[in-house]
Amino acid sequence: MSKQQQKSALSESESKPASGNVSAESAKKIRNFRKNRSSEKELLKGLLEGNKTALGRGITLIESNQKSHQKQAEFLIEGALPHAQKSIRIGITGVPGVGKSTFIESFGSYLIEKGKKVAVLAVDPSSSVSHGSILGDKTRMEKLVTEKNAFIRPSPSGDSLGGVARKTRESIILCEAAGFDVILIETVGVGQSETTVHSMTDFFLLLKLAGAGDELQGIKRGIVEMADAIVINKADGDNQKAARDAKLEFNRALQLYPLKESAWKPEVKLCSALYHEGISDVWEMISDFKEKVDENGFFQHNRLEQNKFWLYQTINDYLKSRFYEDSKVKEELKRQLQLIENNETTAFAAAKHLLSLA
Amino acid sequence: MSKQQQKSALSESESKPASGNVSAESAKKIRNFRKNRSSEKELLKGLLEGNKTALGRGITLIESNQKSHQKQAEFLIEGALPHAQKSIRIGITGVPGVGKSTFIESFGSYLIEKGKKVAVLAVDPSSSVSHGSILGDKTRMEKLVTEKNAFIRPSPSGDSLGGVARKTRESIILCEAAGFDVILIETVGVGQSETTVHSMTDFFLLLKLAGAGDELQGIKRGIVEMADAIVINKADGDNQKAARDAKLEFNRALQLYPLKESAWKPEVKLCSALYHEGISDVWEMISDFKEKVDENGFFQHNRLEQNKFWLYQTINDYLKSRFYEDSKVKEELKRQLQLIENNETTAFAAAKHLLSLA
Structure with a gap:
């Protein structure tokens, strides 16, 4: 305008x-x-x-x-x-129990001490008003929630992942325009929501626990592939040895992956969000990352590619819903599926017929 | 009609x-x-x-x-x-050099001796008339090509994977109606073509070599996940020990995967296509598979699901191409991408505008 x-x-x-x-x-x-x-x-x-x-x-x-x-x-x-885009967007994922809320509480408070303004959003398509959601229970972030320079918002609820994604991306823009310069986007390791958060963030952080095998942690290989950092949480007390072992193991595993387009080599860090240990290390790493991708141009390039991705994604989703929600198509689809089941038509002939309707 | x-x-x-x-x-x-x-x-x-x-x-x-x-x-x-559907459709994949042609020559000849009629098709979207293609060089199947009960057809060329897939699926129907009861569909381990062949076959066979690591063989993990059998070829001469080791290793690896919907437990077999060893074993395994999935209903269920998949796939592909090939959309898309690049519009606003045009 x-x-x-x-x-x-x-x-x-x-x-x-x-x-x-x-x-x-x-x-x-x-x-x-x-x-x-x-x-x-x-x-x-x-x-x-x-x-x-x-x-x-x-x-x-x-x-x-x-x-x-x-x-x-x-x-x-x-x-x-015009006032957005001045932030770094950090995606944070990990299975339930890994300590995401405690990490965000500790990490967010640290950033605010450093003079940052921190917004915390969430992407959780399974959330709904009645069932609660991640970030829905703000008491889990007791300190952060009282900070003047923190803004915490639970996941939009009662919507498809596509709908949640659109709303979260638009919310990011408002947060940035309101001067929040670190945007943390939390998600759970369920379904496609991690891929979705990865495609709207600059840095993707995977929280893990020491001592639990990959199977136990329910982490899909694709998630490790997307990660810019693996942060092993609860590396305190009796856990310290196991955490150091896990760090070695993850470092070895990460070497098997091809170099990222960002030219950033994913790092493995230890932390104890509960005791605020290793938190400054994580921020230092992300600052290094930001400097590197600003310099090599990946930061801007990636944001543009993400925007293009969302453009095509939005169009394709809409084209499908417009077609399949057409009342003529709905009715005829049932009939064609029956014909396919009876081996009386091919998938292609049925598709052609349906496409002629709308 | x-x-x-x-x-x-x-x-x-x-x-x-x-x-x-x-x-x-x-x-x-x-x-x-x-x-x-x-x-x-x-x-x-x-x-x-x-x-x-x-x-x-x-x-x-x-x-x-x-x-x-x-x-x-x-x-x-x-x-x-009405005359099709009486066959078993077997997808065969493996990296170049693994001996796909020799395997098909040996396996196909064995089946013909057993009284079967064997059609061999290929899915290779990279093929073109000028550049040759898998199966394009029929001399690699010297014996099979002369058999009365064999029909060999190279990949349709000069088309997108979607186009090749449609043409191959329709060709399968004609082959089956012509009485061919074993349909072998060859593909190379490139891009999405393996997933495509997997979604049009009843049994998916992955050919491997002994002694070469996964990296060397360029096999993606997803392919192993799709396989109903891993057949280690060239298990002859000096290779026999390495082949047996590889069999153990693959058997171990396969145990990590969850049970397939077919309830079939993927098997690892050794063979030497060149010396016609282990070929009957492979067919016995596939016959066991067929018996099992006929009995538990997965065979028919899977074919129906594949047909539905192709119905939706065809529709969705067409909706996209119809939209993006619209001349108004084409022109305005360029402008909107520029606005996105200049940070003057969001992906969602741009999508909404483009959708209003067609």
Whole structure:
């Protein structure tokens, strides 16, 4: 949106009586529109000033499935976009019990002491209002939640992974525009959500435990492949020897993978989030990473590639849902599947027929 | 197509003078149509009688990108479908040099001695007329190529993997209708072609060499996961000890994988295709497999699931190509990608805009 348009929208938002030329209904609509525009502009202003209440309300608009809220959200995102992108986005994953919340509490508090503003988001498509979710229980981050420079938001709920992903990506933009310069995105090691978080972050951190085999930890090989760092948590007390052994083992395993496009060699770190040990090491590593990928151009390149990926992903998802939700297609699909089952048509003939309908 | 229609089409094909009511142009069209219908019916008849020339011509129609040929191919496939499905479809993969051609020559000849009719197809999206392809060089299967009960066809060329896959699947139907009861589908360990062949076969066989590490053999872990059998080829002469060691190792590795939906436990076999050793063992194993999956219902279930997979795959591919090949979309996509690059729009806003065009 250009300066010009913004200005005219502003002047429109001053309250004027409806002219005699418009019906009462139209006048009401115009008043509502002006009022909404005005409140959106207020919201955007608050957001850009770093107001956490405004940020929270903005994300609520993004998460809403109401048409009018979506329009408002679009306005906010458009206004936020030029002010975003100044952050580092860090994905954090690990199986339940590995200590993600404790790690984020410790890591986030450390960053705030260093003068950073830290936003914590989550991607958990299994979450729903009734069933609770990761980050839903803010008491698990007792200290962080009270910090002025921390913003914590549970996963948007009751939606498909695609929907959660879109909402989280848009929320990142608002957080960045509100001045948060470290964005932590938590996810659980379930289904496709790790791949999704990987494709919206700059640095992907895998939390592990010492002493538990890969099978026990339920970590898929693909996740290790995506990781920029493996951080072995709970490396304290009796666990220390096992943690050091695990570090050696992971270092050996990581050498088998081909060099990443970022030219970054994934590192293995030990930490004890509970005792705040090794936390500064993790941040130092991520700072090294940032410096390296800024220098070799991968940082910007990767963000652009991620944006393109999401463009195509969004289009392809929509094309499919538009097609399969067509009522004619829905009905005929059942019939064609039956014909296939009876060996009376081929998959290709059935596809061709269905495609002729919509 | 019903019996009735077939009959009337037949009688139409007798040559009659064009009636005075139709133009010379229309009359020509009708004559051509009648002639084509007639030749298609001849072709289908030949095909169902097991005539290899008819089968070859049918597959040529499937492989053609001409509209009129496609119509003829559809007629053939429709007529073939009720007579297909009586075979076992075996996918065979392995890196270049592992001896796929020698294995197929030896295995195919063995099956023919056992009274089977063997069709050999290939899926190789990298092949093209000028560059040769797997199976393109039939001299590598000197014996098999001369057998009355063998039919060998190189990969359709000059097409995307999606196109090759469709053509191969349709060719399988014609081969089966022509009475071929063992269909071997060869592919190379490149890109997605193994996954593609896996999704059109009943049994997936991975050929390996003894003594070469996984890295050297360039086998991705996902391929081992798909395999119903690992056959270690060239287990002869000095190689025998290494082959036995490799068998132990693979057996150990296979135990780590979860049970397959088919309830079949993948086996590791040794063979020497060159010296025709271990070949009967491989067939015995596949017969055991077939018996087991016939009994537990997986065979039919899997074929149905594969058909459904191809239905959705075909539709989704087409939806995408229809969208991205739209001239308005093409042009605007460039502009939106530029806006994304300049950080002037989000991936989602760009997607929404593009979707409004087509």
